[in-house]
Every structure is written in C-alpha cells, then in structure tokens.
Amino acid sequence: MSEQSVLFVEDDEALRFATVQALELAGLSVRAFAGAEAALAALPTDFDGVIVSDIRMPRIDGLQLLARVRALDKDLPVILVTGHGDVPMAVAALRDGAFDFLTKPFATDHLVAAIARALERRALVIENRRLRAALAAGETDSPLIGESAAMVRLRGAIERLATADLDVLVEGETGTGKELAALLLHRLGPRRARPFVAVDCTTLSEDGGAADLFGHAADSVAHTRLSRVGAVVASSGGTLLLDAVDDLSPAIQAALLRVIEEREVQPIGAERAEAVNLRVVATSRGDLAAAAAAGRFRGDLYHRLAITRLHLPPLREREHDRMLLFAAFVDQAREALARPDHAIGEAERHHVLAHGWPGNVRELRNYAFACVLAADDAPGEDRQDLPSRVAEFETRVIVDALRASAGNVVKAVELLGIPRKTLYYKLGRYGIDPDAFRRQGT
Structure with a gap:
C-alpha cells in the first residue's frame, strides 16, 4: 500500500497538516494541496493512487473536482469529506461516482480503511489495464502466451524448428498446450498450406487402430467392402500429429516405426506400400525416455521420434504468466459468451495466483469462462447499488453522532x-441502539 500514493485536497491548513501526519503514520505516501486546481495539475496519467478531497472549497469544490477527475479517468477512486449530516450531498456524490463519503470530524482509522479499500480497487484497475495493454501491444503474437523465460525460449525454439522440417517430440503434462505447439510448428513452416492431421492415440484400439492410422484396401477388413485412407496417407505433404503417442499399443508402435524410417505405408490388405511425404510431431504426457528405458515404449521408436524435443512447462512453474493468460482467456470468454466487459476482481486474482493448477492452462481457461458466466449472478462488493451505499453512509454518520x-x-x-x-x-431501520453508546460513555 505504501508504494501507492494519496492526493489530499483540503483548504483548511491546520486540518490538512494534521491529516497528512496521521496518514503518513499509517504508512501512506501523501501529497497535500490547498486547492483542487493544484491537485489536478499534479495528477499524473494512470495515477495508481487515490484522491481524498474536502467538498466545500473556494473556486473548484469537491463535487466539481470529482467530475473533472472522472472525465480524465472514470476508474480513479475519489473519497469526499464534508460536515456532519449532509446526507443529500452524500447521495449526490455517490450517485456521481465518488468511491466513499466521510463526515467531519472523522476518525483517522475510518479514513485509512476507506483509502485502503480504494487503493486495492485501484491496483486491480491498473493491473487489468496492464494485462489488456500487453495483449493488445503484440507482446503475445503467439497463441502460446507468456512472458516468463521458459515461454520466451519455447516460442523461439518453435520458430526455429518450424522451418527445419524435422520430426519433433513435444512433452508436457496434460493441459499445457502440446497440441497448440504442434499446430504452430505446422503453421510457421513450409507445410502450412498442406493438411494438418491430428490423431488421438488414446482412441486407437488394438483391433481397429491400425486401420485408422494406416488405412486398408477394399475387402480387407470385416464389415466393409470399401477401402479407407488412413491418417498417415491423409497427412502426406503436411504434418501428422500423434497426440499421446505413449498410449500406442506395441503392435502399432512396430508398424509406425517402419512408416517413420521408410517414409512409406502399406495399408492393410494392400499389395504394395506407397510413399508418403510427411512430418511427424508426437506428444507425450510423461517422460518418454524413461518409458523406453523401462520397456513400456519401444526404444528405437523413441529415438526416431525424439530427433528434436520440446518441453512445455506446467502452469505451476509459470507464476508470472498466470494473470496474462487469465486476462486473455477472460477476453475469449467475453467474446464467445457475448458478455460485457469483465474486470478481474481480487478474489479471482487471488485464486489464479494461489491455486496449484493441476490441469494447467486448460483448467485456467475453464476457470476464466466460469468467472465470466458467473459475473451476472454474483454482483459482488464492487457493484454495490446506490441504496446500499447510502444506507451504509447513513449508518456510519448516525453511529459517529451517537458516539x-x-x-x-x-x-x-x-x-x-x-x-x-x-x-x-x-435507528429502527438500521437496528442502532442509543443505549449502547450511553454505556460506552459511562
């Protein structure tokens, strides 16, 4: 909180001096002004703090200052201060966008608490703007979003490998974006105009998987007399993605090895093999080298696939990328769900930074969509309506007067x-008991 600052506007010199001292003792950085003109002249662009101003001042009063500040930046919190009991003015100020409204004489801890809430709100606004600026400024041209060193290296490696036309093994936990990395290798390379064929190896059964992958001739398999083009031939000239290659059966691994080594495939029942021109990108959820060493995966196939390797880091190792990713997914969710602008709240920010994200980027994206969907159902503290804010103000003023x-x-x-x-x-409406204050005074 001390890194942010407070612009305090008060024409009463004694009160201005005393309030500045009290706020500085509370750990706040304060710049004091005797009038609104000087405060406006000193207000920087994208000011990360809060303005606290008296209302009754010569030339430009606090309400006029509020209007001018909101014309410059409608999200900049302004806390207004005036004499006892001016409820109509408080209602007008809150309606016009004041963050809070305090009456004199006010307790310093009340003002500090209001400033703390305002600074917290302002920090969220500034962070939302920074994230949106980063997304719009081209820092995230690649769909693999992130500013961490690991992601910068990954994007550079993909750009270099895309033009090399080599087979690539992409490793990483579930949800880290392995298929997206494979698609980028295809789109950034010379094969971009040719087919990109993705095969989910977890769906290839022991019986039908070979036909799905390698195809079959007419009258060569049960239940059909038609021939079938397999994924290998369909991807010729382009890229074949073998997603979750570590799930392939030993028999299909053996047949795939021959395809990769010879660059030819013989469909089931065909009399001869046909040449294919393809690039193979395989993904693995676990350590494929360890699986090969343990005998769970063919070692020769591993070495043929792993001519070059890419590793996608889990989200738990990308702390500085999480908010940027979340902001991008929130924007995607707003567009996909046709929702209005969604400001990232403190609870969302805390969850994004504190959660372990075992489902990685995929889980984060799902959370962003859930937040945008839930926004209409949970207005939250930041969207408190005017009657509630007026009731809160009146309660505070009455309690101060009774005290x-x-x-x-x-x-x-x-x-x-x-x-x-x-x-x-x-007193009856807000449940305030004057006797409680009499006991405090005895």
Whole structure:
C-alpha cells in the first residue's frame, strides 16, 4: 500500500497538516494541496493512487473536482469529506461516482480503511489495464502466451524448428498446450498450406487402430467392402500429429516405426506400400525416455521420434504468466459468451495466483469462462447499488453522532441536523441502539 500514493485536497491548513501526519503514520505516501486546481495539475496519467478531497472549497469544490477527475479517468477512486449530516450531498456524490463519503470530524482509522479499500480497487484497475495493454501491444503474437523465460525460449525454439522440417517430440503434462505447439510448428513452416492431421492415440484400439492410422484396401477388413485412407496417407505433404503417442499399443508402435524410417505405408490388405511425404510431431504426457528405458515404449521408436524435443512447462512453474493468460482467456470468454466487459476482481486474482493448477492452462481457461458466466449472478462488493451505499453512509454518520454525544439523542439530532422523528425512524431501520453508546460513555 505504501508504494501507492494519496492526493489530499483540503483548504483548511491546520486540518490538512494534521491529516497528512496521521496518514503518513499509517504508512501512506501523501501529497497535500490547498486547492483542487493544484491537485489536478499534479495528477499524473494512470495515477495508481487515490484522491481524498474536502467538498466545500473556494473556486473548484469537491463535487466539481470529482467530475473533472472522472472525465480524465472514470476508474480513479475519489473519497469526499464534508460536515456532519449532509446526507443529500452524500447521495449526490455517490450517485456521481465518488468511491466513499466521510463526515467531519472523522476518525483517522475510518479514513485509512476507506483509502485502503480504494487503493486495492485501484491496483486491480491498473493491473487489468496492464494485462489488456500487453495483449493488445503484440507482446503475445503467439497463441502460446507468456512472458516468463521458459515461454520466451519455447516460442523461439518453435520458430526455429518450424522451418527445419524435422520430426519433433513435444512433452508436457496434460493441459499445457502440446497440441497448440504442434499446430504452430505446422503453421510457421513450409507445410502450412498442406493438411494438418491430428490423431488421438488414446482412441486407437488394438483391433481397429491400425486401420485408422494406416488405412486398408477394399475387402480387407470385416464389415466393409470399401477401402479407407488412413491418417498417415491423409497427412502426406503436411504434418501428422500423434497426440499421446505413449498410449500406442506395441503392435502399432512396430508398424509406425517402419512408416517413420521408410517414409512409406502399406495399408492393410494392400499389395504394395506407397510413399508418403510427411512430418511427424508426437506428444507425450510423461517422460518418454524413461518409458523406453523401462520397456513400456519401444526404444528405437523413441529415438526416431525424439530427433528434436520440446518441453512445455506446467502452469505451476509459470507464476508470472498466470494473470496474462487469465486476462486473455477472460477476453475469449467475453467474446464467445457475448458478455460485457469483465474486470478481474481480487478474489479471482487471488485464486489464479494461489491455486496449484493441476490441469494447467486448460483448467485456467475453464476457470476464466466460469468467472465470466458467473459475473451476472454474483454482483459482488464492487457493484454495490446506490441504496446500499447510502444506507451504509447513513449508518456510519448516525453511529459517529451517537458516539460523540454518548448516546444522547437530543445532542445527536443537533449534530445531524435532522428531526428527532427522522432519527428514530433510521435507528429502527438500521437496528442502532442509543443505549449502547450511553454505556460506552459511562
């Protein structure tokens, strides 16, 4: 909080000096001004702090200052301060966009608490703007979003390998973006205009998997007299993605090895093999070298696939990328779901940074979509409506007056400047007991 600052505007020199001292003792960095003109002149672009201003000032009053500040930056928090009991003015200020409204004399801890809330809100606004600027400024041209050293190296490696036309093994946990990396290798390379054929190896059965991958001639398999083009031939000239290659059966591994070594395939039942021109990109969820060493995967096939290797880091190792990724997914969700602008809240930010993300980027994307979907159902504290804010203000003013008068209703009425009947109505409405303040005063 001390890294952010407070612009304090108060024409009363004694009160200005005392308030600045109190705020600095609370750990806040404060710049004080005797008038709104000087404060506006000193207001920097994208100011990361909060403005606290008296309302009744010569030339430009606090309400006019609020209007000018909101014209410059509608998300900049402004806390206004005025005399006791000016409820209509408080309602007007809150309606016009004031973050909070305090009455004199105010307790320093009340002002510090209001400033802390405002600074927290401002930090979120600034971070939202930074993330959106990063996404719009071309720092994330690649769909593999991230500013961490690992992601910068990964994008550079993909760009270099894309033009090399070599087979590539892409390793990483589930949800890290292995298929996206494979697609980039294809799109950035000379085969971009040719087919990109993805095969999910987890779906290749022991019986039908070979036909899916290598195809078959007419009348060569049960239940059909037609021939079938397999994924290998379909990808000729382009790229064949073998997703989760570590799930292939030993028999299909053996047949695949021959295809990769000879660059030819013989469909089931065919009399001869046919040449294919393809690039193979394989993905593995685990350590394929360890699987080969343990005998769970063919060692010769591993060495043929792993001419070059890429490793995608898990999201738990990419702490500095999480908010940028989340902001990108929030924007995707807004467009896909036709929702209005979604400002990332503190609870969302905390979850993104604190969660372990075992499902990696895929889980983060799902969370972003869930947040945008839930936004309409959970307005939250930041979207508190005007009647609720006025009720909160009135409660605070009445409590301050009762505390100052030790629970004496007659004195409280004088301080508040309202009829006794009105005060009793509001005491009942807000559940405030004057006797509690009499006991405090004894």
